[in-house]
Amino acid sequence: MMSHYEAPIREPLIIGNKSYHDITVDVAAPVEGKANKKWWIAFTIALVAFLYGIGAILYTIGTGIGVWGLNNRINWAWDITNFVWWVGIGHAGTLISAVLLLFRQKWRMGINRSAEAMTIFAVFQAGLFPIIHMGRVWNAFYVLPIPNALGSLWVNFNSPLLWDVFAISTYLSVSLVFWYTGLLPDFAMLRDRAVRPFQKKIYSLLSFGWSGRLKDWQRFEEVSLVLAGLATPLVLSVHTIVSMDFATSVIPGWHSTIFPPYFVAGAIFSGFAMVQTLLLIMRKVSNLEAYITKVHIENMNKVILLTGGIVSVAYITEFFIGWYSGSSYEDYTYLSVGAATGPYWWAFWALITCNFIFPQTLWFKKLRTNFVWSFFISIVINIGMWFERFDIIVIDLSRGHLPSSWTMFSPTFVDVAIFIGTIGFFFVLFLLYARTFPVIAQAELKSILKSSGENYKKLRGDNHE
Amino acid sequence: MSSTTIQAIFDDDDVLLSAVKDLKAADYHIEEIFTPFPVHGLDKAAGLKNTRIAITSFIYGLIGLAFATWMMNFMMVADWPQNIGGKPSFSFAENMPAFVPIMFELTVFFAAHLMVITFYMRSKLWPFKKAENPDVRTTDDHFLLEVSTINDVKTLENLLKDMGAKEIKTKA
Numbered sequence: 171m172m173s174h175y176e177a178p179i180r181e182p183l184i185i186g187n188k189s190y191h192d193i194t195v196d197v198a199a200p201v202e203g204k205a206n207k208k209w210w211i212a213f214t215i216a217l218v219a220f221l222y223g224i225g226a227i228l229y230t231i232g233t234g235i236g237v238w239g240l241n242n243r244i245n246w247a248w249d250i251t252n253f254v255w256w257v258g259i260g261h262a263g264t265l266i267s268a269v270l271l272l273f274r275q276k277w278r279m280g281i282n283r284s285a286e287a288m289t290i291f292a293v294f295q296a297g298l299f300p301i302i303h304m305g306r307v308w309n310a311f312y313v314l315p316i317p318n319a320l321g322s323l324w325v326n327f328n329s330p331l332l333w334d335v336f337a338i339s340t341y342l343s344v345s346l347v348f349w350y351t352g353l354l355p356d357f358a359m360l361r362d363r364a365v366r367p368f369q370k371k372i373y374s375l376l377s378f379g380w381s382g383r384l385k386d387w388q389r390f391e392e393v394s395l396v397l398a399g400l401a402t403p404l405v406l407s408v409h410t411i412v413s414m415d416f417a418t419s420v421i422p423g424w425h426s427t428i429f430p431p432y433f434v435a436g437a438i439f440s441g442f443a444m445v446q447t448l449l450l451i452m453r454k455v456s457n458l459e460a461y462i463t464k465v466h467i468e469n470m471n472k473v474i475l476l477t478g479g480i481v482s483v484a485y486i487t488e489f490f491i492g493w494y495s496g497s498s499y500e501d502y503t504y505l506s507v508g509a510a511t512g513p514y515w516w517a518f519w520a521l522i523t524c525n526f527i528f529p530q531t532l533w534f535k536k537l538r539t540n541f542v543w544s545f546f547i548s549i550v551i552n553i554g555m556w557f558e559r560f561d562i563i564v565i566d567l568s569r570g571h572l573p574s575s576w577t578m579f580s581p582t583f584v585d586v587a588i589f590i591g592t593i594g595f596f597f598v599l600f601l602l603y604a605r606t607f608p609v610i611a612q613a614e615l616k617s618i619l620k621s622s623g624e625n626y627k628k629l630r631g632d633n634h635e
Numbered sequence: 636m637s638s639t640t641i642q643a644i645f646d647d648d649d650v651l652l653s654a655v656k657d658l659k660a661a662d663y664h665i666e667e668i669f670t671p672f673p674v675h676g677l678d679k680a681a682g683l684k685n686t687r688i689a690i691t692s693f694i695y696g697l698i699g700l701a702f703a704t705w706m707m708n709f710m711m712v713a714d715w716p717q718n719i720g721g722k723p724s725f726s727f728a729e730n731m732p733a734f735v736p737i738m739f740e741l742t743v744f745f746a747a748h749l750m751v752i753t754f755y756m757r758s759k760l761w762p763f764k765k766a767e768n769p770d771v772r773t774t775d776d777h778f779l780l781e782v783s784t785i786n787d788v789k790t791l792e793n794l795l796k797d798m799g800a801k802e803i804k805t806k807a
Contacts, residue, residue, distance in 0.1 A: 190671065190776035315710060324710035326719050333736040340740045344747045351751060354760065355774065359671070362771035378755070379764025382773055384668040386758045388678045389686045393754045396692050400747045403739075411736050616672040616776075620648075 174620035178631060182624035183277055185460045190616050193461075197356070197612040198363055200456045205605055208455070216597035223591005226584045227302050235305050239581040244567040248585040249303035250415070251559045252592060255440070256296035257338070257412055258433075258555060261405055262441025263289025264345055267352070268401035271394065276622055277469050279614045280461040283356075284452060285445050286349040287607065291599040292444070293342045295592040300334060302588070330414040337411040341404060348397045351390070354380040356608035409437045416562060423503025423566035426491075432484035439477035439525070440555035446470050446548035450541055452604065461610055464539055471538035474551065478529035481558075485526060502569035504561040513578060514565045521561050524554020638785040640666055641792060642769060643800035645778040648674045654798035655680045658782060663791065666781035669773040688757070692750035699745025703738040769806075781806065 184193075205213075230237055240247055263285040270278035301310050313335050315325050325332055357377035364370040380386070413433035416424040446467065453462040485505055492500040502508035509518045528550045532538040564579050603609070620626050645651040652674060658665060665681050708727045711734075716724040723729035755761060773779045780800070784791045792803050 194671075194775045315706065322714070324715060326717075327707045327711050327737060328719055328722050328730070328733045330736075333740075336737050336740040336744075340744045344743065347748065347751045351754070355672070358766065358768075359774040361766065362768070362774045374766065375762050377766065378760040378762055379766045380760060380774075381766050381768040382669045382671060383758075383767075384670065384678055384681055384683060385686075386760075387670065387673040388683060389688055389754055389758055391673050392686045392688050393750065396689050396750060397747060400692075400743050404743050404747075407736070407739055407743075411740075414736070613672040617675070 174626065175630070176621045176627070178627070180622070180627075181465045182627050183280060183461075183463065183465060183622040184615070184619055185463050185624050187625045188460060188619065188623055190619065193610075193612050193615055193619065194359060194363070196458065196460065197608050197610050197615075198360060200604065201360055201606060201608065202363070209601065209605065213598065213601045216594045216601060219590050219594025220598050221591075221594075223588050223594055226587035226591055227298075230302060230584055230588070231307050235303070237582060237584045239579060239585050241577055241579065243570065243575045243577045244564055244579040246303075246567065247560075247564050247579050248581050248589060249299050251556065251563055252589050253296050253299035253303075254412055254433075254559045254563075255556050256292045256299070256592065256596075257409065258437035258440045258559075259444045259552075260289040260292035260296060260341075260345075260441065261409055261434070261437035262445050263287070263292075264341075264348075264401050264405045265438055265441065266445065267348065268398040268405065271398040272402060275469075276618045277466055279611055279618055280458075280463070280466050281445065281449060281470075282614075283349075283352070283607070283611045284449060284609050286345065286352070287600065287603050287609075288441075288445060288448060289345050290342070290349060291596050291603070292441075293338065293345065294599065295596050297338055297342065298592060300331075300338070330411060330418050333411045334415065337408045341408045344397070344401060344404060348394075348401060351393060351397070352611055352614075353607070354378055355382060355390075355613035356611060358382065359612060360608060405437075406434050409434045421566055421570060422497070422499035423492075423505075423562065426488065428484055428487055428491075432481065432488075435477045435480035435484065436555060436558060439474060439481055439529075440552055442470050442474045442477065443548040443551035443555070446474070446544055447552070448600065450545045450548070452609065456604065456609060458610060461615065464541075467541065467544055468535075468539050471532045471544055471547075474547070475529060475532040475538070478525065478532075478551070482526045485522070499571060502565075504565040508569065509561070509565050512565075512569070514561070514568065517557055517561050517565065520557045521554055524550045525558060528554070638664075638783045639788050640781055640783045640806040641788065641795065642804045642806055643780045643782065643795040643798075644770065644772070644802040644804075645780065645799060646776065646801050647799070648672075648677075648778060650799040651778045651780065652677055652680055654780065654795070654800070657798060658780075658794075661794070664783050666783050668781070669768045669770070669779040671774050671776060671778070674778075688750060688754055691753050692746045695749035696742045696746030698749075699742040700738055702745065703734070703741035707734045707737065777801075 238249070266278050266285040267282040301307060304310055313325060313332060354377055357373050358380035361370060361373035361377045364373055410430040410433065413429035417426055417429035419425055449462050450467065453459050488505040492503055492506050500506060502512065504518070509515070528547060531543070532547065537543045568578060569576055645654065648670070655665065655668070655677060659680065659682060668677065668681060670677070711730065712724055712727050718724065722733065768774065768779070770777065770779055782791060782795070788805070795803055
């Protein structure tokens with residue numbers, strides 16, 4: 171027991187009198203049980219939204235990009251807004267599983283699996299937009315530097331849009347193997363518990379024959395650690411590269427050196443908000459309240475508060491530098507007096523309200539430990555972070571260098587339908603995941619049971635008094 | 636004289652850890668240990684050498700970096716030294732900053748994926764691989780220790796029982 175010593179000041183991360191076997195049973199329960207009516211209703215809604223989105227995508231490809239609300243001046247709007255929004259959401263998953271692993275944060279274990287799943291599913295959605303916003307989707311493979319019959323015509327490595335291709339595909343594939351490798355022991359647990367032959371077959375296939383040998387565990391932990399070490403700079407670089415789509419341009423409001431860290435902070439901010447939204451529901455419907463506790467929710471709120479603070483400082487900096495630069499063009503950027511009072515004033519103030527003002531309520535312990543308030547704030551932040559990207563893209567494009575090309579943007583139903591479709595697709599994947607995958611990394615959780623389980627902590631407390 | 640392998644099942648990781656330490660001290664040969672989760676310190680106690688998988692990752696990363704550098708130098712400077720937006724394409728160094736993002740990404744890509752593939756190959760894990768844990772409970776809450784002896788089997792069995800083993804089987 172002494173090897174499991176933990177400072178008594180730390181609150182338990184596993185509530186109740188749980189044993190190793192209880193963890194197994196609780197994690198396996200949603201997979202082994204049957205979906206209830208509510209799940210089917212949610213799944214149907216998500217599926218309908220997804221199909222609606224597919225229809226809108228096919229309509230766009232068949233008819234042309236002109237069915238969107240884009241115009242000659244504002245040639246990026248909902249497409250890239252949604253792209254950056256989804257990529258941003260995807261960042262929390264890797265942050266939770268990689269950065270918190272490097273910092274040896276035990277509370278990550280209850281939430282990392284779902285956060286990583288969310289990453290993967292969000293990056294899927296993000297990955298759609300760079301493809302479907304192309305005028306000629308069928309030529310998309312030209313972005314890859316493949317030797318070809320055009321004298322070997324290569325790509326131009328100076329473009330951040332090409333960097334995006336490398337960044338997003340690396341991010342998705344590395345996150346995927348990181349997640350999957352972590353799943354092996356949990357699939358093995360499901361395989362060994364399976365009673366139905368079909369289920370046994372499926373989980374045998376998925377678990378890659380994991381047997382839990384000592385040497386396997388040693389390598390497994392080293393691989394996890396190295397992948398965490400690689401995923402951490404990857405997370406920072408991916409959203410940095412996404413931010414360079416704007417930062418390396420010459421457009422007032424876009425050309426800004428603060429974008430790389432500021433976008434990353436915003437990504438973590440919105441990503442944690444999405445994790446919060448999903449986990450607050452999941453802990454209830456999957457009966458995981460013993461593992462996703464108030465401590466987890468509060469810790470995530472603290473990260474949201476921190477990154478929200480960083481984002482707010484960035485807003486002030488942008489606003490200040492816009493004025494300080496003395497450049498008259500900076501008067502109409504997305505964070506300027508011009509934006510606050512111009513035709514997009516509502517988008518400007520939506521950003522300030524949702525990202526700057528509301529998250530500050532999390533300074534109060536009463537509010538950040540309140541599940542209903544946490545849920546509300548997490549939704550507000552996701553709306554706010556959508557507006558942040560919308561403001562950066564659309565407001566800056568609407569008031570450029572030349573007043574004769576000042577214009578406004580309004581989305582068509584196709585823009586909206588595709589966005590709804592990606593939300594539907596996301597939830598289709600997440601709902602399927604929640605019923606078939608072990609949603610908590612039970613093998614990892616078992617390794618902290620003796621140090622952070624409520625019963626064990628109580629036992630130690632009794633012994634010392 | 637052939638050796639006999641005995642399987643002992645434990646239901647607590649701390650008991651297992653001290654049993655492994657004691658067995659090592661008594662010079663028994665531990666064949667294999669199956670655990671449901673990583674037990675910290677068990678690899679040291681069982682006398683396992685450190686894994687070198689992180690070193691392979693470093694080498695793979697260097698390969699990725701070299702590949703990215705070579706690829707972009709070839710395509711942008713050697714093969715088609717074009718003027719794209721006034722960027723200097725006369726030498727690699729002049730346009731290097733624009734190549735950094737992809738040099739970085741490919742380093743990570745190679746380091747991560749090749750290491751994971753190495754892990755799967757070294758640990759013999761693949762989709763149709765059959766699981767080899769002798770008892771299904773070892774992925775839930777039991778710990779299985781395989782020890783071999785050429786001497787008195789009974790002594791070892793009693794020793795394991797004293798150490799806290801819940802079940803003892805002789806491997807067929």
